[in-house]
Amino acid sequence: MFIDRARLVVRGGDGGRGVISFRREAHVPRGGPDGGDGGKGGDVVLRVDPQLGTLSDFRFTKEIEAEAGRPGSGRNSSGRSGADRILNVPPGTLVIDRATGQTVADLTAPGAELVVARGGTGGKGNARFATSTRRAPRIAEDGGKGERREIDLELKLLADVGLAGLPNAGKSTLLAALTGAHPKIADYPFTTLVPNLGVARLDDRELVIADIPGLIEGASRGLGLGEEFLRHVERTRLLVHVVDASRPDPLQDIATIDTELKSYGRGLDERPQLVALNKIDLPEAREAAPRIARALADRGISSVAISAAARQGTDDLLRQIFDRCPPREAASSPAPRERRIAFAGGARDWHVKREGQAFRIEGDRVERLASGIDWGSPDAAAYFQRQLIRTGIERELRALGAKEGDTVRIGALEMEWSEQAADE
Structure with missing residues (x-):
């Protein structure tokens, strides 16, 4: 059957979680952090296959997700990255972002690849947070969420x-x-x-x-x-x-x-x-x-x-x-085996907003860090506070009117804002 349009929901795989782990070996008196990083989530990738002539492969497939990365483990072992999900499309396929209605790519060159949903980054294990003054960090990151996109594919035949x-x-x-x-x-x-x-x-x-x-x-x-x-x-x-x-x-x-x-x-x-x-x-x-x-x-x-x-x-x-018949114009599409990113990320990856009488901090990196903190550790909590200051989030909270005792939400976490902690 000739199918020349398809509507898809694509999602990159989530990144694997970093872990908190410490060496426990004979003859190693003080041990030390050895938690490995999580693996990167797989990407969803469109690849031009010159043997295809329609989009019929997507007739019944509407939602596509790449493999998630695996969590890290002790002994500084990183988790395995998730496999990319490769979707073959015929030459002449247009990729349209449903959110904006804009055409983001025109895939014509055989073998050209386009990443339409990036996998999440792997979370850092606690070995990454060790410093000369922080020798036993109880800090690790969750893996990043894979991108989710809604796209339309539209085939325009490549005929002379x-x-x-x-x-x-x-x-x-x-x-x-x-x-x-x-x-x-x-x-x-x-x-x-x-x-x-x-x-x-x-x-x-x-x-x-x-x-x-x-x-x-x-x-x-x-x-x-x-x-x-x-x-x-x-x-x-x-x-x-x-x-x-x-x-x-x-x-x-x-x-x-x-x-x-x-x-x-x-x-x-x-x-x-x-x-x-x-x-x-x-x-x-x-x-x-x-x-x-x-x-x-x-x-x-x-x-x-x-x-x-x-x-x-x-x-x-x-x-x-x-x-x-006029001569063909020079090809403007990607060269074979070139892989491009369809949707570029923004420069700032966090946002602070009021939520009733409370405040919510949104952003992949800060949410991952907050969920990986051992909040029973004063050292870990202080590290998180310093990250809010370094990134400008603390300044944004103050600008929005946050004061002592206000509720601040990050992902599923809810905490009380402390002016003293922010000033340390």
Whole structure:
């Protein structure tokens, strides 16, 4: 099944917790901290797979989470990092941030990778907090939470040439004649319900040609199947209008398609165009073709009379397609195996706000540290207080009016604000 849109919730794995541990070995009189760090959580990564042509892998998968990091252990042993979750997508996949509606990446290069949800960092074990004056720290960090994002994936086929036209104009038959592809073909409108691709070759050159489902008047406003598939010709460098020359008014048919391309926007109406006057194996089409060609020539539009079914004129059309198709622009997408981060983090990772008569401190790092403190240890509590001062959180609390005895919440913890502790 051809699936060209997907909506996903992705989450990086949580980081593993750092641990509080002390050496207990014979002949080591004073021991010392040896708690290891937690492992990093796995990332959720999109990777371009040139063998894929649709987003059908995500038809039933809506929520995806990478593996969590493992906790650290004694003897300075770090926890194992969580495995990345690799999601293969076809070339031409757009990644859209649902929170902002902005396109954050256009994935076209085979092998290119994009991190859409970063795993949390591993928490520090107590060995990391040892100093010359703090020799037995009862401090460790929780692992960081993995990022959670809601994203839309949208596929725009990577075709060089698009075949556009009304239903039953013969686009699928022409695609088969030009490329040897085998799309579904029948003598009724809307036979093609999904885009089809084929590769045309001439001498040592090749082009990818897309057969787009038939357009009708109003397609750019969502009527018929047009709006769903017009975006698949956005990347094309040449449009071939396939016209049934046996119809009563082929020039009006061409005008209808031109109107829809212009209404859709995105520069489709400005693409180089070529008209294929199809079905000249029929007497009425053969008779009308010269008149239509002259009318088009008067407007500066080139045309070729063909019969896709009888393979008449298709070689000439193929040569003109290769001659008229503009060269590809230099690739602007990531090089193969390059991994980029889709969503950059902010410069400040904490926030203080009033919560009724209390205050709440939010932020991944400070919440992790607070949950890993041994609050029964005066040394650990004093260390935490110094971190609030160093990061500017204590100053922000004062600016918001925090005073002696006020309640301060950090994650699930609730404590009493002490002016004396803050001034130490």
